[in-house]
Amino acid sequence: TLIIGDIFGGTIILTHLVENYPGFVRLTGQELSDKLEEHARDYDIDILSDRVEGAEKAKRGQEECFLVHTLDGKKFFTRTVIFCTGTKFKKLGVPGEKEFENKGVHYCALCDGPLYKGKERVGVVGGSDSAAKEALLLTEYAKKVYIIYRGDKIRPEPINEKRVEAKVREGKIEILYKTNVTEIKGDKLMMSVVLDNPYKGSKEFKLDALFIDVGHIPLSELAIHVGVKVNEKKEIAVDRKGKTNVPGIFAAGDVVDTEFKQAITGVGEGVAAVYQAYKYVKEKEHEGSTGLGEATQEHGAKKK
Numbered sequence: 001t002l003i004i005g006d007i008f009g010g011t012i013i014l015t016h017l018v019e020n021y022p023g024f025v026r027l028t029g030q031e032l033s034d035k036l037e038e039h040a041r042d043y044d045i046d047i048l049s050d051r052v053e054g055a056e057k058a059k060r061g062q063e064e065c066f067l068v069h070t071l072d073g074k075k076f077f078t079r080t081v082i083f084c085t086g087t088k089f090k091k092l093g094v095p096g097e098k099e100f101e102n103k104g105v106h107y108c109a110l111c112d113g114p115l116y117k118g119k120e121r122v123g124v125v126g127g128s129d130s131a132a133k134e135a136l137l138l139t140e141y142a143k144k145v146y147i148i149y150r151g152d153k154i155r156p157e158p159i160n161e162k163r164v165e166a167k168v169r170e171g172k173i174e175i176l177y178k179t180n181v182t183e184i185k186g187d188k189l190m191m192s193v194v195l196d197n198p199y200k201g202s203k204e205f206k207l208d209a210l211f212i213d214v215g216h217i218p219l220s221e222l223a224i225h226v227g228v229k230v231n232e233k234k235e236i237a238v239d240r241k242g243k244t245n246v247p248g249i250f251a252a253g254d255v256v257d258t259e260f261k262q263a264i265t266g267v268g269e270g271v272a273a274v275y276q277a278y279k280y281v282k283e284k285e286h287e288g289s290t291g292l293g294e295a296t297q298e299h300g301a302k303k304k
Contacts, residue, residue: 001045001046002047002078003045003048004048004050004052004070005047005048005049005050006051009029009033009036009037010033010254011216012029012033013029013030014111015028015029015133016028016029016109016133016137017133018032020262020263020264021264022264029263036267050074052069052070053069053071054069054222055067055081055222055225055226056225057226057227058077063284065078065079065248066078066080066081068081079248079281079284080248080249080250080277080281081226081248082273082277083220083222083228083236083250083251083252083255084253084266085220085223085253086218086219086254086255087216087217087218087254087255088217089212089216089217090215090217092214094182094184095183096183096184096185097184099184100184103186103188103189103190104184104210105184105212106209106210106211107211109124109133109134109135109137109138110137112209113137113138113211116208117141118141118143119143119209120142121206121208122138122141122144122145122146122210123147123181123193123207123210123211124138124146124148124212124213125148125181125212126147126212126214127149127150127154127155128156128213129155130213131149131213131214132147132154132160132161132164133156134211134213136160136163136164138211139167139172142209143172144172145167145174146173146205147173147174147175148179148180148193149176149177149178151177151178152177152178153177176195179197179199180195181193181210182195182196190209190210191206192204192206193205193210217234218233218234218235218255220234220235220255223244223249223251226246226249227246228244228246228249228251229244233257235257236251236255236256236257238250238256238258238269238273241272241273241275242256242276243273248277248280250273250274251273252266253269253270
């Protein structure tokens with residue numbers, strides 16, 4: 001078994017507090033990631049720190065398989081591939097966003113929130129549970145946090161909704177409903193945003209920083225290249241066993257088309273996918289195919 005990844009833990013390591021993972025009342029996303037990695041490394045498997053650049057259907061001898069190649073030029077033949085590629089942050093796509101990225105515009109409060117300790121005004125765009133948690137974390141640094149949301153009610157989990165309401169009463173958080181950011185302005189650093197709904201009579205709103213949390217984009221390009229079907233959101237289509245439409249290809253986690261995306265559901269989906277991949281390999285071995293094992297070992301990987 002070979003695990004290839006360039007950022008172990010994925011987006012969970014950017015989560016300040018995880019409180020819905022069974023077995024732990026609360027811990028940071030980095031702590032959870034570290035525990036999972038430590039557990040994985042206790043087994044006789046290979047873990048490669050690299051970025052997968054491509055995956056394609058291939059043939060080794062008489063056996064149909066897949067060829068996976070990495071940024072460092074390594075190539076592996078494999079009977080099965082499980083895509084757990086997750087997602088990336090969705091951008092607002094407004095003027096000034098790219099120009100001021102990491103110069104006032106950010107996508108992770110845990111990473112960049114401490115930069116704004118003592119600052120007067122910090123904004124958060126979004127209305128999800130994730131956006132609410134970003135805002136709550138930022139109250140530990142900035143004097144006031146403004147949640148800017150296009151809807152008429154934010155949608156956090158009940159416990160975080162109560163926490164936000166408490167901060168609103170304290171004057172630490174203010175929510176601007178039915179409002180969108182249409183432009184980000186500044187000089188060397190971001191200085192203000194332009195709103196489509198005026199705040200206190202003005203569309204230009206001064207902020208020291210803006211944290212954007214408006215969703216994620218599935219990282220499914222590699223799977224699509226192999227012929228895997230995706231939905232309109234580009235999420236990989238799987239059945240409850242983690243199977244895709246391509247025999248030998250499985251998927252799990254935030255990249256698949258399940259409705260509820262949490263660390264624990266991703267782990268459950270991963271277990272189902274691994275079991276089905278194991279069954280697939282055993283069935284191939286039963287058919288008497290042996291050439292692939294030799295091919296993978298030539299490239300430094302175990303038979304999978």
